[in-house]
Amino acid sequence: MARGSMSNSLDMDGSRAASSASGKMSTAGVDLAVAYSGGRDSTALLHATLLAARDAGLQVHALHVHHGLSAHADEWLAHCTSQCERWHRAGLPVTLHHERLSLKPRRGQSVEALARDARYAALARMAHAAGATIVLLAHHRRDQAETFLLQALRGAGAEGQAAMPRGVERDGISWLRPWLEQPREAIEAYLRRRRLRFIDDDSNDDPRFARNRLRLEVWPALVAAFPQAEASLADAARRAQQTIDATKAAAAAEPMPERLDIAAWARRPPSESRLLLRHWLKARLGRAPSAALVERLCGEIGVGRDPARWPVGAGDARELRRYRGELRLEVVPLAKPPAVEATLGLHRAGRFPVPGWGGTLVATRVKQGGIATEQLAALSLRARSGGEQFQLGPQRPPRSLKKQYQALGVPEWQRDGPLLYAADGALLMVPGLGVDARAQAAPGVAQLALRWEPGAQEPRQPPQ
Numbered sequence: 001m002a003r004g005s006m007s008n009s010l011d012m013d014g015s016r017a018a019s020s021a022s023g024k025m026s027t028a029g030v031d032l033a034v035a036y037s038g039g040r041d042s043t044a045l046l047h048a049t050l051l052a053a054r055d056a057g058l059q060v061h062a063l064h065v066h067h068g069l070s071a072h073a074d075e076w077l078a079h080c081t082s083q084c085e086r087w088h089r090a091g092l093p094v095t096l097h098h099e100r101l102s103l104k105p106r107r108g109q110s111v112e113a114l115a116r117d118a119r120y121a122a123l124a125r126m127a128h129a130a131g132a133t134i135v136l137l138a139h140h141r142r143d144q145a146e147t148f149l150l151q152a153l154r155g156a157g158a159e160g161q162a163a164m165p166r167g168v169e170r171d172g173i174s175w176l177r178p179w180l181e182q183p184r185e186a187i188e189a190y191l192r193r194r195r196l197r198f199i200d201d202d203s204n205d206d207p208r209f210a211r212n213r214l215r216l217e218v219w220p221a222l223v224a225a226f227p228q229a230e231a232s233l234a235d236a237a238r239r240a241q242q243t244i245d246a247t248k249a250a251a252a253a254e255p256m257p258e259r260l261d262i263a264a265w266a267r268r269p270p271s272e273s274r275l276l277l278r279h280w281l282k283a284r285l286g287r288a289p290s291a292a293l294v295e296r297l298c299g300e301i302g303v304g305r306d307p308a309r310w311p312v313g314a315g316d317a318r319e320l321r322r323y324r325g326e327l328r329l330e331v332v333p334l335a336k337p338p339a340v341e342a343t344l345g346l347h348r349a350g351r352f353p354v355p356g357w358g359g360t361l362v363a364t365r366v367k368q369g370g371i372a373t374e375q376l377a378a379l380s381l382r383a384r385s386g387g388e389q390f391q392l393g394p395q396r397p398p399r400s401l402k403k404q405y406q407a408l409g410v411p412e413w414q415r416d417g418p419l420l421y422a423a424d425g426a427l428l429m430v431p432g433l434g435v436d437a438r439a440q441a442a443p444g445v446a447q448l449a450l451r452w453e454p455g456a457q458e459p460r461q462p463p464q
């Protein structure tokens with residue numbers, strides 16, 4: 001990411017960061033922000049960023065969130081304000097922004113999770129208002145190792161174990177963690193060397209939070225027994241991320257079939273099958289599926305009896321359906337076919353919505369297997385009344401629609417739609433089965449193939 005060149009080269013030595021960054025920064029035109037809690041790590045990161053930005057002639061926006069949860073929150077904001085004023089007077093290019101939150105956790109809701117979500121939302125609002133497109137976060141290697149361990153203890157798979165990404169685009173912002181590979185000791189040394197003052201968040205000692213219990217009770221013993229623990233666990237997180245990246249790349253290279261074979265899908269390892277499902281849904285829906293939909297399908301597509309259906313989102317006229325071991329995306333017919341007769345004249349290829357039948361007749365020019373154009377000038381559309389016979393091929397006997405549907409595996413919902421008759425009463429076309437062999441025009445005659453598409457809306461095309 002060219003625009004993040006300075007943030008990516010920020011190191012623990014402010015002067016080195018400044019000199020390595022300045023050349024790249026002069027043309028980059030980066031609007032940079034740092035999430036500044038006033039704590040140890042973000043104090044060091046903000047300071048290092050300011051040194052680099054000063055030499056590059058850039059402004060840095062320090063963003064502070066007042067969660068309103070601690071009795072000390074006002075003091076922390078006051079500390080951040082006076083610190084930034086001091087830096088400003090010393091010639092460092094900083095502007096502090098803050099936002100006060102009033103969080104009301106519901107019964108049973110995790111305060112930690114609520115505060116984190118609200119914090120990121122507030123940081124995004126402040127960054128947008130300041131015109132910053134990059135926000136730096138001060139997470140370091142021990143944070144990463146802890147996150148890996150906490151995720152693994154919760155039983156998370158590769159995606160959870162990958163812990164925090166070094167950079168991610170969300171809400172129009174690049175969230176970067178330039179110090180994710182830095183040991184905590186290096187940050188402490190930076191603060192000592194620069195004599196920087198920071199605040200200690202008392203909630204970091206609260207044993208109700210899993211991270212604090214890990215940090216206070218487990219971590220010292222772990223590191224005493226395994227001195228490489230921090231580096232090894234952070235490495236394990238990196239490898240989990242590499243596995244995910246490789247699986248994503250493989251899934252993206254795989255052509256996505258129109259229908260998903262559920263048994264083959266279920267034979268894949270869980271982390272792969274989840275990604276494959278997401279990728280298949282994205283290809284079919286033409287947009288990324290919600291995490292909730294992927295979760296729900298993973299738990300439900302292999303169980304229960306056919307036919308099963310799942311909505312794909314509010315306002316979307318399609319739904320997912322399982323039929324005979326396959327998952328498919330179908331348009332939901334808007335209206336049940338009325339038992340009334342309609343007439344229609346077709347003279348050319350095209351799409352012909354049929355109001356009242358909740359679908360569209362699609363006519364395409366073909367050289368064989370279609371219906372002679374002259375026969376299509378006066379058509380009548382009727383509902384099934386029972387007893388109709390359909391012939392699949394020239395040498396095949398006519399059979400009841402029900403038998404033909406079963407033989408071809410046409411699901412229930414694709415059987416709705418009008419039967420098409422010629423003026424002389426001959427059956428021409430049946431939804432889901434196609435053109436009756438007896439009605440097919442001879443080769444060389446001008447002809448159209450007909451297909452019934454349920455749903456009044458144009459189905460969205462998946463991206464190519």
Ligand SMILES: Nc1ncnc2c1ncn2[C@@H]1O[C@H](COP(=O)(O)OP(=O)(O)OP(=O)(O)O)[C@@H](O)[C@H]1O
Pocket residue numbers: 034035036037038039040041042043063064065066067119136137138139143201
């Ligand atoms: N109240 C806040 N306002 C702005 N940014 C915050 C705030 N709390 C956390 N952050 C950002 O998220 C990062 C990780 O949060 P975490 O809770 O681990 O940090 P902290 O211990 O509160 O502070 P620090 O990382 O500065 O020591 C921080 O380094 C900082 O960049």
